Every structure is written in C-alpha cells, then in structure tokens.
Amino acid sequence: MSFPDNKLTVRSSADLATAVPYLIGFHPGDGSIVVIACRDRRIVFAARGDLPTLGSPGHHLRELTAHLVPVVQRQQPITDLVIVGYGAQGHIDPALHVVGEAFAATGLTVRELLRVTDSRIFSLTCDDPGCCPPQGTPVDPTTSLVAVHATVAGLVARPDRAAVARRFTNLDSTGDGIRHATTDATARMAALKTAGSTAVYEAGVHAVRGALRQHDDGTRLTDDEVAWLTVLLTHRPVRDLAVDLTQPHDQHVTFWAEITRRADEPLVPAPATVLALTAWRCGDGVLALMAAERALQIDPDYQLAVLLLQALHAGLPPSVFEQATTSTEPSPSSPNTPTEQE
Incomplete structure (x- = not known):
C-alpha cells in the first residue's frame, strides 16, 4: 500500500x-x-x-x-x-x-x-x-x-490536534506592537480609500507581492508590515489576489500561518482563510479545516470561510471549490469590487 x-x-x-x-x-x-x-x-x-x-x-x-x-x-x-x-x-x-x-x-x-x-x-x-x-x-x-x-x-x-492549532493561533494576547501598528495601518487605509478602490487594490498588489517575496528570501515581516498587509486584506480583491499569488507549498503555508498568528484579532479572518485554502491545496485537510474554523470564530459570516468549510466537510477536492468560487465570485483582479470585508 x-x-x-x-x-x-x-x-x-x-x-x-x-x-x-x-x-x-x-x-x-x-x-x-x-x-x-x-x-x-x-x-x-x-x-x-x-x-x-x-x-x-x-x-x-x-x-x-x-x-x-x-x-x-x-x-x-x-x-x-x-x-x-x-x-x-x-x-x-x-x-x-x-x-x-x-x-x-x-x-x-x-x-x-x-x-x-x-x-x-x-x-x-x-x-x-x-x-x-x-x-x-x-x-x-x-x-x-x-x-x-x-x-x-x-x-x-504533530503530537496532537492542539499542536496544529498552535501554528496559527496566538496563545497570548496580541502584543502592543501589533495593536499600535494596526491602529496606524487602519488610519492609513482610511486615507487611501479617499483615492478610490483602485488605489487600495494597487497598494494591496505591492504589499502582497512584497510580503511573499520577503518570506521567500527568509526575511521576517515587521509588525508594521504585518499590520498593513492584514488591513489591506479586508479589501476582498486584495484577499483574492493573495489567494492567486500564493503557491501550494509548505513555505507559503508557513507564511500565512505566521500572518494569521500575528494579526490583530479582528483582522484574522482573511489571512486565516488564505491559510486554509493554501493548506487544502497542499493536501493538509486538518490544518485547512482548523484555519477556516478560526476565521469563523472571529467572523461567523465570513463568506469565503463558510464556503470553504462546507467544501471540507463534504470531502470535495480543492479543484471543485476553486472552480465554484471562480464562477460565482467577482474577479479578484477587479479594482471595482466592493471594498467591504466579508
């Protein structure tokens, strides 16, 4: 066998x-x-x-x-x-x-x-x-x-299911550094939105590409960079771009696990869902399931995590889910997609 x-x-x-x-x-x-x-x-x-x-x-x-x-x-x-x-x-x-x-x-x-x-x-x-x-x-x-x-x-x-959760869950309260950085990033996002959704999307492209490149080069993101990335991921086209740019390999699973763990709690759903999708594409159904559940602990109505969890419970392969979301969701590259977090 x-x-x-x-x-x-x-x-x-x-x-x-x-x-x-x-x-x-x-x-x-x-x-x-x-x-x-x-x-x-x-x-x-x-x-x-x-x-x-x-x-x-x-x-x-x-x-x-x-x-x-x-x-x-x-x-x-x-x-x-x-x-x-x-x-x-x-x-x-x-x-x-x-x-x-x-x-x-x-x-x-x-x-x-x-x-x-x-x-x-x-x-x-x-x-x-x-x-x-x-x-x-x-x-x-x-x-x-x-x-x-x-x-x-x-x-x-890993030793048990709890050890899987520790990969992406911060057991302690979020540090002051990331909270202050998130406050600054949120103000920066509010100012950027006055320039329109295209400006937000372009900033997201730069942040996502840069963050993945840094990780691939072995450089850890600062609190300011994590905060800015997670705030930008609340813009759905940026989150979908992150899904598209993320590759199904262990390095990127590790990256999104770290971002989810370090994110200020209200901003966890987007990176946790990207982590879940990445883990699923890598064949790690347990991590995918737990990351999707983590997203829904913070926001029970986060639609992409809801759909993903349904697919995981049904035992569907990632290809079926990707086809379904491609046909039903707006194009992730469209800067005109609504900017509200799901």
Missing part, C-alpha cells in the same frame, strides 16, 4: 498504524476513528472523526457514520477501505463494527478493521495468529522505517 505520490510504502498493519499520523497531520488520541480509502492498494484519502463517548446514545454514532460515508464515497474510484480506531477494546470494537457495516452496506469493500490500544495494533478481521496475534502487534514509531521515510519525504505528524 503506497502513499500518494509514492512517498512511502506500508507493508503491514503496524506500518499502517505508524503511517496514520502522517496521513492526517497529527497523532490521533483515544476515541478517534480514521477511515483510509485506497485505490488499487494506494492510499488516496484519509478522514478522521471523534467517536461518541462510551455509553452515548446509538444515534450519535449513526450520525457520525452518516457524515463519513458520503465524504469517502466522493473520492471515487475506491477499491477498498481500512478503518482504524484508537482506544480501549470495549469502546472501539463495537464502534468499528458499526462503521464498517455501514460502509459495506453501500457496496464499498472494508478490507480491515484495526484497533490501536496502548501502542499495540489489533485486527478485528484477521484470525490468523501468525500475522495478527491475539495479544496484538507492537507499534513503535521510533524504530519504524515508515516514520523515518515519512520524515525524509517532508511529512509531519
């Missing part, structure tokens, strides 16, 4: 358990379930969810399954699935069987049901003690070649 782009290969259940954190971007905690969709032994998609707590009403698990099934079905063609649950046997095994049966009922082949408990992996579908001993198979990422190869391939598995 191979990763997308032939980055690495897994040959056993233990290898797969080691690989899952690199597929979803972080180590899943107890109570997680991960559905891995394969096409001719190649992993093409992975979706993670939180199982209802032990003792929860049965409809909670059915609701989770009703969400996961169509998301995975949209990744067609799929030849088979592997479903992995994390936690204690009494909680995970019944849930795995329910989820597996739901997928099988749609005609999808569930090749394996696996449970990871206390660094051991157990198969619920294999009775051969030679390959799947009843006491489980040890999983030790520190000695696994899969982990080594994943790291060499540039894949990252």
